[in-house]
Amino acid sequence: MRRLVCGAAGVAVCLAWFSPALAGFCGFYVARADTKLFNKASQVVLVRDGDRTVMTMVSDFKGDLKEFAVVIPVPTFLRREQIHVGDKSLVDHLDAYSAPRLVEYFDGDPCRVAMMERAMMAAAGPPAAKADVNIRARSLGVTVEAQYTVGEYDILILSAQESAGLEAWLRENGYKIPAGASAVLASYLKQNMRFFVARVNVSEQIKLGFSSLRPLQVAYESPKFMLPIRLGMVNANGPQELFVYALTRKGRIETTNYRSVRLPSGMELPAFVKEPREFARFYQAMFNRQVQNDDGRTLFLEYAWDMKWCDPCAADPLSNDELRQLGVFWSGGAGAAAIAGPPDVFLTRLHVRYDNAHFPEDLVFQETADRTNFQGRYVVRHAWTGDASCQAAVAYRSSASERRDEEAQRLASLTGWPMTDIRRKMGLAQDLPNGAWWDRIWKK
Amino acid sequence: MTDPRLYQIAILSVLLAYGMVRLDFDVSLLRVGLLLGTVLGAQAIGDSIVARYSRLSRTSVNYRSALISGLSLCLLLRTNRPEFAVFAAVLTIGSKFLVRLRGKHVFNPTNGGLIAMLLLTNQVWVSPGQWGAAPALGVLFACVGTVVVNRASRSDVTFAFLVFFSALMFGRSIYLGEPMAIPVHRLESGVLLLFAFFMISDPKTTPDSRAGRVLFAALVAFGAWYVQFRMFRTNGLLWSLAACSLTVPCIDWLLPGASYAWPFRAAADRATVAPRRAATARAALNRSLVQRSAI
Numbered sequence: 001m002r003r004l005v006c007g008a009a010g011v012a013v014c015l016a017w018f019s020p021a022l023a024g025f026c027g028f029y030v031a032r033a034d035t036k037l038f039n040k041a042s043q044v045v046l047v048r049d050g051d052r053t054v055m056t057m058v059s060d061f062k063g064d065l066k067e068f069a070v071v072i073p074v075p076t077f078l079r080r081e082q083i084h085v086g087d088k089s090l091v092d093h094l095d096a097y098s099a100p101r102l103v104e105y106f107d108g109d110p111c112r113v114a115m116m117e118r119a120m121m122a123a124a125g126p127p128a129a130k131a132d133v134n135i136r137a138r139s140l141g142v143t144v145e146a147q148y149t150v151g152e153y154d155i156l157i158l159s160a161q162e163s164a165g166l167e168a169w170l171r172e173n174g175y176k177i178p179a180g181a182s183a184v185l186a187s188y189l190k191q192n193m194r195f196f197v198a199r200v201n202v203s204e205q206i207k208l209g210f211s212s213l214r215p216l217q218v219a220y221e222s223p224k225f226m227l228p229i230r231l232g233m234v235n236a237n238g239p240q241e242l243f244v245y246a247l248t249r250k251g252r253i254e255t256t257n258y259r260s261v262r263l264p265s266g267m268e269l270p271a272f273v274k275e276p277r278e279f280a281r282f283y284q285a286m287f288n289r290q291v292q293n294d295d296g297r298t299l300f301l302e303y304a305w306d307m308k309w310c311d312p313c314a315a316d317p318l319s320n321d322e323l324r325q326l327g328v329f330w331s332g333g334a335g336a337a338a339i340a341g342p343p344d345v346f347l348t349r350l351h352v353r354y355d356n357a358h359f360p361e362d363l364v365f366q367e368t369a370d371r372t373n374f375q376g377r378y379v380v381r382h383a384w385t386g387d388a389s390c391q392a393a394v395a396y397r398s399s400a401s402e403r404r405d406e407e408a409q410r411l412a413s414l415t416g417w418p419m420t421d422i423r424r425k426m427g428l429a430q431d432l433p434n435g436a437w438w439d440r441i442w443k444k
Numbered sequence: 445m446t447d448p449r450l451y452q453i454a455i456l457s458v459l460l461a462y463g464m465v466r467l468d469f470d471v472s473l474l475r476v477g478l479l480l481g482t483v484l485g486a487q488a489i490g491d492s493i494v495a496r497y498s499r500l501s502r503t504s505v506n507y508r509s510a511l512i513s514g515l516s517l518c519l520l521l522r523t524n525r526p527e528f529a530v531f532a533a534v535l536t537i538g539s540k541f542l543v544r545l546r547g548k549h550v551f552n553p554t555n556g557g558l559i560a561m562l563l564l565t566n567q568v569w570v571s572p573g574q575w576g577a578a579p580a581l582g583v584l585f586a587c588v589g590t591v592v593v594n595r596a597s598r599s600d601v602t603f604a605f606l607v608f609f610s611a612l613m614f615g616r617s618i619y620l621g622e623p624m625a626i627p628v629h630r631l632e633s634g635v636l637l638l639f640a641f642f643m644i645s646d647p648k649t650t651p652d653s654r655a656g657r658v659l660f661a662a663l664v665a666f667g668a669w670y671v672q673f674r675m676f677r678t679n680g681l682l683w684s685l686a687a688c689s690l691t692v693p694c695i696d697w698l699l700p701g702a703s704y705a706w707p708f709r710a711a712a713d714r715a716t717v718a719p720r721r722a723a724t725a726r727a728a729l730n731r732s733l734v735q736r737s738a739i
Binding site: 183186187190191222223224225226250254255256257258259260261262294297298356357360361364366368369370371372 | 467470
């Protein structure tokens, strides 16, 4: 039986890295986060302008590819030409470009007003014969509107008169439909949505020579600017992570039926956070805490930036050709861009942890005119440790000490980590240096 | 406190402060100042022009209504460009003076200003999701909103609208076989409650008769449903209210009611130019104040 991966398929999100050569521009590469920062995560790229949408779905399915299947409600019928198999590296690049990052600064000698700055980023059963399929489908009220083989995928576009027939058909054809899916299928059917069903054609895959699943891409025209997540929650075992990268022409996207907010960003953190595993731990803990603070009902903005540039760059902006491959249809491609310049593309990266209780309905988006840049950016500022004996150095050391205490408190507040652990890792005494602040007022 | 607009100003201010501090609304203090300054300035200019053309001895500026419109813009209007915020504020107040029929302005000022900006530019937006759907917030809205609509004596249109809109949301979900959590989530929307309690209840732009107001509420609810679930566009409530406002003269003609939408200015000016009739005018003024209390 194939394991059904509904909606955007379950994947583990990789926070991909930038090359050391690149880092020379924005600073020096020091560390990177764990590739499996978030479990049960999906990545979807939505390219949208007007009513036109190109959706790229990335699956990091682990297991026997014969068991992989995806069922996605789509608002329109899809012709063969509207379906494409893309390149996973494009999404990895997009991920790296937009990933939350750590920036590192070094305090200069307080006795000399020179300061060196250094930036560091981290990121954060075989199908039945066609004729038989159609006959059986008709008897169940299911219409196989089209059947394609695209790359390594066998794809069906299904419509149905009623969900019970569709569910029965899917079960008979080896799809493991979770209990409760029928009601969800029914509601999509009544909204005149089709079902895009894809599974891996192993022989095609061997022929093509790919060892991992490549992302499926669909292009369609519909006023619906939404992402169906309900089907994927039917058999979900706990909350799921979803990363949405929207490439739009005008500006940032946001959800209209859920709150989307910016993640805390720009704050100074203790230096130990720059250790590769620590930064990953920090980001996970901070995200968990934000989700809890917002009662698990919010989407978080991790990145919003004009695709033409970045500062600091966690990876190069995507080239025109890469954007075109992801579906940026208003880009003329590499050749045209040489004449017309890069296309107007604004990237929004949203991160959501969702479950049925807190996200009962599908995500509905709107494009705004907001082109304000935002990035998840965290700062490590190293204190000056060299010799300095001037009067300014005394004041500097005092302020640096206070700064470390503030950083510890900030980290505790952002992550919920125990203060004792934080102070131990920072190499600080467990108590504040001179007791509480009031102790210092009358201290003789 | 007899003027319900003061309640409204207080409640909208609290909601704005809550949104800015707790919900990270994309509106800065500077923008709030700009919007409020512009609406108050535009109102003063509009009132002085009207006073001049009416040959009144003294200009009576309707600051409270302007402040309500301005606060509503702060809650709803989003744009990165200050000049568009100013333009929206001018259109909002301008629509009150320029788009009038039978002594009533046609569009709720904030609604008119927002829709005009959405039609004329691509630089503004409304963020319906900014309130989230915290049930507690919904209760807060409902409570304070009820106070306002009750004092404004136009609670019928609000409650009729909520009944019709809820029926459409629940009816749709029952038809589709969706869990009831979905319509409940939609009805918890902060922007829906803001709209129901503070915008559609505008006594200046709703029909005069109770039957007319209930019909109007039904039309607005259906229009909002149509925009959201048939056209799949955002801000169905705002578009629907603007479109349905055009039907109010017809509804008033079909279902005439006691026109207690007394012109505030006439009452105020009578008080100014005819002291002998001041007592009568004050009574009229009091009644008109009750009717001008929606955004």
